Amino acid sequence: MSQPPPLESCAELRSRVRELTTSWRADGRYVPRSDSWLRSFDPEFSKALAADGLIAMTYPEEFGGAGRSNVERLAVTEELLRAGAPVAAHWIGDRQIGPAILRHGSRALQEEILPAIASAEAVFCLGMSEPEAGSDLAAVRTLATPVDGGWLISGHKIWTSHAHRATHAYVLARTERAERKHEGLTEFVLDMDSDGVSTTPIVDLAGEHHFNEVRFEEVFVPGHRAIGEVGNGWRQVVEQLSFERGGAERVLSTYPVLVELITHAAEGDDPEIRSLLGSLVARLTVLRRLCWEVARRMDTGRAPVQEAAALKYLGNAFEHDVVEALRRTPLCAEPSPGGAFGQALLASPGFGLRGGAAEVLLSLIARQETRS
Template identity: 80%
Template sequence: MNPSPGPDSCAALRVQVRTLTAEWRDAGRYTPRSDCWLRSFDLEFSKELASRGLIAMTYPEEFGGSGRTNVERLAVTEELLRAGAPVAAHWIGDRQIGPSILRHGSRGLQAEIVPRIAAGEAVFCLGMSEPEAGSDLASVRTTAEPAEGGWRINGHKIWTSQAHLATHIYLLARTDRSGRKHEGLTEFVVDMDADGVSVTPIVDLSGEHHFNEVRFENVLVPAHRVIGEVGGGWRQVVEQLSFERGGAERVLSSYPVLVELLAEAARRADDRELQSLLGSLVARLAVLRRLCFEVARAMDAGEAPVQQAASLKYLGNAFERDVIEALRRTGRCLDAAPDSVFGQALLASPGFGLRGGAAEVLLSLIARQEARS
């Protein structure tokens, strides 16, 4: 278990991040935006964070980490999201792939991959969803078959954010078809420049490109690139999803919109309806931040808080959408351009409740926990 952070450590980290993001923003090196952890990619910014020990914060020092707590990491991620900073280059690798490899990967795989994540050099995308296996992740059809020196991968992934810029892909593939669909799944680390890997862009409604399709045609993956046990991927991926669902990005994707709403409320101090609405949103945000803190504390205790993370994501997604709706109701955004803070958030919002698991999946996880209580 990691020790509890000192009383001043989180405050000092917040000041450090606020200073850095203000310097980059004021120098015109980035423009704050909603959904920055998926859509705002700047490898140089990620490397700058890495040089300051603000990536891989919870990783062991021997693998380039800082040995800090998840609570301290939460303080940093909150500030980066609040600033709308360009963090997409390192977010996936830092958030879930590094921790998964540290928990389940071989010593050799840890030494090969984790220090590169910590340095901001390894850029990961997620090879989970498929055309017929989105929220029903256990239905993946991408296969991995034994081959000389490793495994041959064939299949098709979709909605893969930043695959066109990634150096590696985390891949969930089926290595055994003989059992139930939750059995026979295995996790791999695959080089994006390997022979047989191809990427096709998917352009969204705003004309923006961060989604992709990724195809694998007889891609050879070395045997040591398996994460954990062959066939044990389902248990591991469920645990990994607690890292994915339980962070501040499930609450603060639309935070720049909330900033605009706060400014509008200050201009309309006599509008009681708006003040009441804003007060409700701020109260909900306080509760959600507390949930984020509880998830981080559970992770520091060595737990995989699957149900808590599902609850946070379900409630956080609703909050993010309600923030956007609240600004729309003020009438300020009737002529908002697609690239405005409001326009960006509105176009991204349909994905809030899908990525990382649809609402029905999350409610199922929560209900199972309630049934055990």
């Protein structure tokens, strides 16, 4: 396999993203915001990206992809996050469901789902967390029972972002009562308009609705909608979580706040703020390099479980520190919930939870140290 390009060599891709985001902002079609990959939802923007070949970039061309590298995809996602663009409609499907199906899904499932992700027609939500499981993903109770032609799924998921808008759900369910809780799990793709699916909104501290509770009551799922080997879901979901944890969104969710801090430092003469900003920029440089390393490993066919865990752990701390740095300036004396600081502040309690709590990430990192 050829050596992946450095981030600095992806100028043409970056230029295309900047042209699109600048045009949409100039037309008033979106306002940049913090945490845009989770909270800023616009299917038309996602379809515009898809039309320009900027979704499913790493998927094979036969499934609607562009056959590009993960490093090139990273360059595009960096630009989208820097612009605070409304990317939530396609983010989950493009980032992790498509790659999981490519690695483990049947040919029939690949042909059905991957082109829909690539065209931004499929909007995915994640059916992982459950009310009594906390951060213990292996404690899921949602049950999949075999029937003629497929499965009946019954259970209860929570904190499911954009389930009320999604066309499809990824669902982790128990297909057998095994002695060890990590065994007997299977991944499924489920249609959200199926009989037996219901959603209940969860409104967050900002008064926004993107979280939901989702209940499944004997929802039929065709047999080919199981991803990979039945009962092997735990190994597969750990791989998938490395795709979720190892991207630029673990570093750049608060980028609009960093821009405000840079502007304040340039206009003023506060040595403490300048020193703090220098430290943050240096950390961001290192974190971008870690993002590149994760993408490079994915281009070799690996699922970089430990590397992605380290990136998320360090990235969460960085994002919190960006918010705290701006708190020291007059810019946040009266924070508005709609401003970059207010948005980031209200979202920040979730930084260290979504995608795995710090204790889970440190456990994964420790295992890497033990093996080395």
